[in-house]
Every structure is written in C-alpha cells, then in structure tokens.
Amino acid sequence: MDTWTTEKVLSLAPDASSAKSGKELASPRKWVSMGRDGQSAWGLCQGSGKNPYQASIDLNEPAFKCTCPSRKFPCKHSLGLFLILAGQPGAVAEGTPPDWVNEWLAGRTQRAEKKVAKAQAGEKISDPEAQKKRVAEREAKVSAGLKELEIWMSDLVRQGLAGAQGRPNSFWESTAARMIDAQAPGIARRVRELSGIPASGEGWPERLLEQLGRLHLLREGFQRIETLSVELQNDIRTLIGWTQNQDELLGNSGVKDEWLVLGRTLEEEDKIRVQRTWLHGKQSGRNAMHLHFAHLTQPLDTSLVPGTAFEGEVVYFPSAYPMRAIIKERGGVSKNLDGIPGQASIADLMAAYAEALAMHPWIEQFPMRLSAVVPVRRDERWQLRDGEGRCVPLTPSFAKGWELLAMSGGRAVTVFGEWDGDFLQPVSVSAEGRFAHLWSRKQREEA
Numbered sequence: 001m002d003t004w005t006t007e008k009v010l011s012l013a014p015d016a017s018s019a020k021s022g023k024e025l026a027s028p029r030k031w032v033s034m035g036r037d038g039q040s041a042w043g044l045c046q047g048s049g050k051n052p053y054q055a056s057i058d059l060n061e062p063a064f065k066c067t068c069p070s071r072k073f074p075c076k077h078s079l080g081l082f083l084i085l086a087g088q089p090g091a092v093a094e095g096t097p098p099d100w101v102n103e104w105l106a107g108r109t110q111r112a113e114k115k116v117a118k119a120q121a122g123e124k125i126s127d128p129e130a131q132k133k134r135v136a137e138r139e140a141k142v143s144a145g146l147k148e149l150e151i152w153m154s155d156l157v158r159q160g161l162a163g164a165q166g167r168p169n170s171f172w173e174s175t176a177a178r179m180i181d182a183q184a185p186g187i188a189r190r191v192r193e194l195s196g197i198p199a200s201g202e203g204w205p206e207r208l209l210e211q212l213g214r215l216h217l218l219r220e221g222f223q224r225i226e227t228l229s230v231e232l233q234n235d236i237r238t239l240i241g242w243t244q245n246q247d248e249l250l251g252n253s254g255v256k257d258e259w260l261v262l263g264r265t266l267e268e269e270d271k272i273r274v275q276r277t278w279l280h281g282k283q284s285g286r287n288a289m290h291l292h293f294a295h296l297t298q299p300l301d302t303s304l305v306p307g308t309a310f311e312g313e314v315v316y317f318p319s320a321y322p323m324r325a326i327i328k329e330r331g332g333v334s335k336n337l338d339g340i341p342g343q344a345s346i347a348d349l350m351a352a353y354a355e356a357l358a359m360h361p362w363i364e365q366f367p368m369r370l371s372a373v374v375p376v377r378r379d380e381r382w383q384l385r386d387g388e389g390r391c392v393p394l395t396p397s398f399a400k401g402w403e404l405l406a407m408s409g410g411r412a413v414t415v416f417g418e419w420d421g422d423f424l425q426p427v428s429v430s431a432e433g434r435f436a437h438l439w440s441r442k443q444r445e446e447a
Contacts, residue, residue: 004086005336011264011437012062012302013079014072025080028091035095036085042101043081043092055081056101058108061303065104073299115247138183142240145182146219149175149191153212161205165198185241189269190215201396207422214362231320232360239362244317246326254315254328257281259288260337262369262416263306263427263437271296277304278367278416278427279314279325280341287367288314288325306428306437308334321360323367339430342371342414346390353419365418368392372412375405384415384424395423400438407431 013019025045028034032052034043040059044052053068055077064078074082085092097105152175156164172195179188190211197208221228221236228236238244259279267274272293279288292301304327312330316322343349353366370392373384382394382401394401394417404426407413413431417424428437 004082006083006087007436008305008307009079009082009086011306012074012082014074014300018072018074018076018079021076022079022083025076026083026087027080028084028088030080031084034081034084034092035097036092037094037097040097040101040105041081041085041092042097043077045077045080053077054100056097056104057082057085058105062305063108063303064299071296074302141182142184142222145179145184145187146222148178148182149187149215149219153216157212161208164208167195167198169195171195183241186239187215187218187241210421217361229320231318234318235320235360235362238317238319249315249317249326250328252315254313254325255281255284255286255288256311256313256329257284257286258309258311259314260309260341261304261306262340262367264304265418265425265427266300268296273300275300276365276418277301277306278418279304280367280369282309282341287323288316289323289365289367290314290327291324305334307337307435309337310334319360321356321363323363337430337435339433339435340369340371340414340416340428343369344371345388346370346373346384346386346392347388349419353421365420367416368419368424369414369416370424371414373415374410374412375401375408377401377405387412392419392424393422395420395425398426400426404429404438407434407436 010019010022013022025031030045032044032046035041036059038059040057042054042056045055046052047068053066055064055066055068055075057064057078062082064074066075066077068075068077070076172191176188176191179185179191194208194211197204197211200207218236218239221232222240225233225236234244259281262278262280264275264277266276272295275292275294277290277292279290280286281288290301290304294300310330313328314325315328317324317326343352349368349370353368356363356366370384370386373386373392376383376385376391378391381396382398382404383391384394385391404413404415407429408431411431413429415424415426415430416428417426419425426438428435430436
C-alpha cells in the first residue's frame with residue numbers, strides 16, 4: 001500500500017460530502033469485518049438495514065463495488081474501507097476473499113478479456129453499402145443545420161453584439177435544439193455555451209466574438225472538408241459530434257512510456273459528467289488527455305489516480321494536434337510521483353499554445369506545466385509569476401488561491417493546469433517534493 005495515501009484515496013471521492021462521509025467510516029470499529037489479499041480488499045459495514053453492506057475493492061485499478069443503494073461512485077463505504085487500508089493497514093488482516101468478492105473479480109476479468117478479444121478481432125461492417133448510406137444521410141442533415149447556423153450567426157452580428165445581453169434563453173436554446181435535430185450535438189453544446197458569455201463580466205463582447213469566429217471556422221471547415229488533411233477532417237467531425245469506435249482504435253499502435261497522472265477535472269454537461277484525466281509521458285514528453293463520460297447516476301473511472309505513475313501504452317485519437325487518448329495496456333504497480341516535471345517560461349508556453357492553435361484552432365483546454373512560478377495576488381485576482389516577471393491569470397472562480405500561496409510559502413512551485421486562452425485553471429501543484437491535487441471549479445459546485 002505504499003502507493004495509496006489518505007490524500008490520494010480522498011481524491012477519488014465524487015464530491016466533498018462523500019469524502020467527509022468516507023472519513024467518518026474510516027474507523028475499524030465501524031466495520032463488522034475486513035480483509036485483504038494481494039489483489040483486493042473487502043469489508044462488511046452495518047447500515048440501517050438488517051444485513052451489512054458488502055464493500056469490495058480491486059486494488060489493481062482501483063475499482064469498487066458495494067451493495068449499498070448509493071448512486072455515488074465510489075460510495076462512502078468503499079472510501080471508508082480504502083482509507084483504513086491506506087492509513088491503518090495493520091487493521092485489515094490478510095485472508096482469503098469470500099465468494100461474493102471472487103465472483104465480482106471474476107466477472108471483471110471476463111469482461112476485460114472480451115474487450116481485448118473484440119479489439120484484436122476488429123469490428124466487421126455487416127453491410128458496407130447501408131453504412132455508407134447512413135453516413136451520407138447524416139452529412140446531409142448536418143449541412144442543412146449548419147446553413148441555418150450561418151443565417152443565425154449573421155443576424156446576431158448584424159444586429160449588434162450588444163443586443164446579446166437582452167436575448168432570452170430561448171434565443172440560444174432553440175438554435176441548439178435545431179443542431180441536435182441536425183445530428184450535430186457538438187455544435188449544440190457550443191451554442192448553449194454562448195448564452196453564458198454576455199453575463200460573464202468585463203470583456204464579454206470580445207469573448208463572444210471569438211467563440212462565434214470559431215463556430216464560423218468550424219462551419220466553413222465542414223463545407224470544405226474534402227479539401228483538408230485527414231487529421232483535420234477527423235477533428236472537424238469529432239467537434240460536430242461524430243464518434244470513433246474505441247475498440248477499433250485499440251487495434252492501432254500506441255506510445256509506450258511511463259505515464260505520469262498529473263491531474264483530473266470534472267464537469268457536468270446536460271446531465272452527463274465529463275471527466276478529464278491528464279497524463280504526461282516521462283520519456284516521450286507527450287501529453288495525453290483521457291476522457292470518461294458518465295450519466296449522473298453512473299460511476300466514473302477512478303483507476304487513474306492523480307499523483308501516481310504507471311507503465312503503459314496509450315493510443316491517440318487521430319487529430320491534427322493529438323491530445324485525447326485511450327489506454328491500450330497498463331502494466332506494473334502504480335507508484336507515487338516525486339513531483340510535476342515543469343516546462344520553460346510562460347513566454348515559451350504561450351508560444352507552444354499558439355503553435356497548437358495553428359494546427360487545431362478549436363482547442364478548449366491546453367495542458368500547461370509551469371515550473372518555478374510564485375502565486376501572487378494583484379487587483380484582487382490571483383496570478384502565477386515566473387522568474388522573468390511574466391504572469392498568467394488564474395480563472396476568477398479558482399477558490400484555492402490562499403491555499404496555493406500557503407503551500408508555496410512565497411517560494412517557487414510547479415503548477416499543472418488547463419489554459420483556455422484567457423485563464424489558467426490550476427489542477428495540481430508540486431511544492432518541495434509534495435504533490436497536491438486541486439479540485440476544479442465544477443467539482444466544488446457539485447459538492
């Protein structure tokens with residue numbers, strides 16, 4: 001259990017209330033029985049019902065299962081058991097897993113084997129002509145929808161952006177609904193996000209115009225998609241709403257490396273939770289973003305724990321600037337990070353961001369690892385200042401500025417975060433060999 005610390009276990013909690021409840025159950029006296037072996041841990045915790053809840057953990061992922069009715073994942077019982085295992089390993093005796101644990105682990109193994117076999121075999125299209133027809137029909141729907149979008153955006157600009165502040169929600173929502181009908185959900189999401197910009201404070205007209213420009217560029221790109229590179233075609237289709245079969249993707253060669261798990265963010269979009277986990281290849285120097293989607297009642301993937309590293313192979317989605325990736329193979333035991341590997345100055349990072357935008361103009365979150373920066377507060381706003389005196393502003397909703405300053409002690413630290421073109425959202429920090437994961441804005445709201 002060298003890898004698992006109390007802090008890392010708590011980083012798996014879906015929200016603050018679950019973390020609090022998990023800590024309350026992190027006492028051996030609250031458990032009827034507990035046990036562990038090399039692969040798993042299990043325990044019985046008495047709840048309000050007649051029979052105690054059965055909680056089990058697959059330590060290789062980690063993955064969780066509990067018989068309690070909670071829709072949160074991991075639930076407070078799983079967190080409590082894991083916290084005991086991390087903080088008081090002597091309280092959990094070695095033993096043989098009961099049948100209900102073995103059955104769960106066996107089921108997980110069978111599902112994993114089927115997934116690998118399916119990826120190796122590859123999916124066969126039963127009727128290529130029918131598939132081609134469906135693609136053509138969808139492209140026709142998308143094209144019609146984007147023509148309506150062009151008229152809508154032209155009217156908005158012609159009537160003056162100042163009028164956007166007085167527009168009712170139906171003005172934005174009706175167009176977003178039309179994009180859903182046109183089978184362009186990615187465009188619908190961007191239209192809905194436009195509705196919040198007029199109320200976002202100083203500089204909102206510039207931000208609105210920028211996002212309208214990106215939408216226009218995306219529409220123009222689709223109209224000329226056959227003239228673009230294959231990588232850029234993939235980007236445009238993905239942004240509009242096409243999905244790629246991940247089983248087919250697993251059949252491609254990936255990048256083998258020691259992957260550092262630098263941080264994780266969580267957002268909610270239309271009752272869907274979107275989890276981004278950021279990886280960095282120690283030898284390759286490449287960044288990778290692992291995405292996981294789940295309905296509000298479904299569990300999220302918690303196997304990639306911020307502050308750890310693992311040996312493995314990741315496969316990137318085809319893109320003009322590849323960042324999104326899936327994990328093809330994962331071997332060995334995860335280990336703790338000594339710190340976050342930093343990058344060059346803020347000026348160099350901004351140059352790298354500009355280069356990425358030139359290849360992929362629709363990047364929404366760009367990973368930045370800022371080394372030797374000091375948290376400073378100016379004009380009631382938090383910033384990070386590098387050794388050259390340049391500063392990068394932190395997102396206004398970031399609520400852990402004082403905590404970040406306390407961790408730094410006024411000295412230089414390394415911060416990893418997501419840059420959106422205007423602000424940096426800190427995700428994790430490394431100070432004097434100590435790694436700390438910072439909750440994102442959406443996670444705090446969810447809590």
